[in-house]
Amino acid sequence: MSGGRSPVAFVATAQPEYARHALAELRQAAGGGRAEPLAEGVFLFQPRGDPEAVRAGLAAQPPVFLRHLHPVHRALALPDLRPEAGAELRSEAVADACGSTASGLAPLVEATWDLLAGGGAALPPPGAAVQVQVRRLGLRGGPSAFAVKAALDPVLAAAGFRPVSRDPEWVLSVTLCGAPAESRGGAAGQRLAGDGGSAGAAGACRAFLGLSTPAENLSPWPGGAIHYPRAAVISRAAFKLMEALELFAPLGFCLRPGDRALDLGAAPGGWTQVLLDRGLQVTAVDPAPLDPRLQGRPGLTFLQGRAGEVPLPPAAFDLVTCDINWHPLETARTVAARAEVLVPGGWALVTVKLLGGGNPTAIWRRAADILAGAGLRLVAARQLFHNRDEVTLLLRRAD
Template sequence: MSDWIGTANHGFATLAMEELRRLFRDIKFVQLRAGEIFRMEVPLSREEIMSGLLEKEPVFLRHIQPIDRTLPIQGNADDLQALSELVRSARMRCEGKTIAVHLRRAENTKFLYSAADTKAVLDAVLTELGGEPEMQSPEMICSIYAGVDDLYVGWGSPKEQLSDWPGGAVRFQREEGQISRAKFKLLEAERAFGLRFETYREALDIGAAPGGWTHLLLERGLRVTSVDPAELHSSLKAYQRLNYLKKNASDVKFPSGTFDLLVCDMSWSPMQMSKLVLEKIDALSKNATAIITVKLMHKKPLQTIRDVIERLESEFILKKAKQLFHNRDEITLYLIKK
């Protein structure tokens, strides 16, 4: 038996729980924050759960945290003292490792301390134990969820927790002159799928306007062909490596094998989008990468996802399907051309 806390994008916890039910029999859930955070009890060991999740990672499960210890909240300084003693008792997990401390709080928790204050105290303890506090790419994470009456504490690697951000909530800093929020989606996809866009040569951006994804790829040094009947942001005209076609993507053709990267973030129906992407398959080189968002416009999102993936798999190998933190009513697909 093992206990966990799972997180999904707001409004999508029900779909995450449905996927988990299909993975693990006799799983039980309790909602901690409606539509987003839930506790689950599974009649399997931690190792069995991790094996199942890593073999077939759910699309809508953004983050998962084991519950190794539960501490009652006193509502005073004793809570930080209890957390400090718990961390001290885990010396073997800490010594010689880079470690991040993550705290998330329920809105009505009795725990008095902020994430910054909690981290400052526990970082001092970790240093005392021979660990090295580290927020970016740590080897180990101490995750704490402050519920209404209890602190749920668990340890795990970023891989085991599906993210090295608290609750999987990936934050990027907005830049001056940024064209659109959509850039964050592509930045997160790059991170989540282990990609490095600067290693690609020639990209095709379908449905590019206003140009957030195009801008990121140009910044990475790629040559980019952007197709959209709407206008791109005027700042992109400064890039000589941009080829902008103010047309519908269905009306343009390209020489065979031109592009080694295709990106598509169109607000079209999922099946129209997949049809358009498949029309451009000959323009992609062998083993080209595709990053595509699928808009979940219908009442049966799991069926929509299955239908789109089945259609795209006629020409692509699906590497991963995931609802990223910066996705709204959509998911992101990472595919490789066969």
């Protein structure tokens, strides 16, 4: 797999428990293809037909469980990075970071130069901000992500691009893999068993290299994973809202200071805290009490009770958020019954639990149908990195 500018495959990522649903989405977009597990929730996907058509297929039917996808323009072996050679490779990684030319990453550097040097439509425009995003899968030892970025940033600069560490316009994705999952006999291999053979020898280190935009990757973060500091939030649930705000920003979803938000299922108060911190007026509703740290926060009104029962005025909110841990269809019915509290054009962000063992796609679609029946149009549905057995729906009330 080397030479051309079209992707020959994709590295795809989903929550491990939902990887087969992500694979189904990818197969539908690609018109078929085979998958090789690389790690828990990560697989190499080789489309049956034209790889260029995969993007169009995903654009026509945006995936929900497929969290991240990067193209593979070059796939190569890195023989000097064998997983067994952990100790000396770690010290070599330090040398790499200091600019040493004695690098086991030389084939990767060459492949990157080869990819960037040829010109063509798939290249970023000159001067574009390009971030090297590195993932290490099943590698014991070997260079750190930092060392790989340190080795490739000068190549980007020499090719006329601007290496960055955040907010990229383009991404150079590097997935480094240890032994193929099947040869390790791991759970990842078993989950997607029967999807195709391994492309590499057991024990070999492989690198998958691809150039794309964050939008094409379905996420601005490597593997679609974003980590926030725990210390700052009242509950981990806050991470869901923080992630949704970043991921859905390109769709126009944003919080404006002074906006009025209704937070259903608010306790202990992680989402409420995020909304208050961004300058919104928040009405929080929950039968359970809020965390004492929220007491006295300006802009906060707490209504202790059930979402379906507390009195609320019509057209009084710019945003409704709902993170109720309840049956998904009951949650949808509750929000639908409250749809009139939103102003026309107002947003709703709803967590749908995938409980009960049914088909997860059928569950979230049924919930979205109920919400659509109340005039809340589905804008996006995604299983976020911080969603576990959930899908997050972004909706908008008709103008």
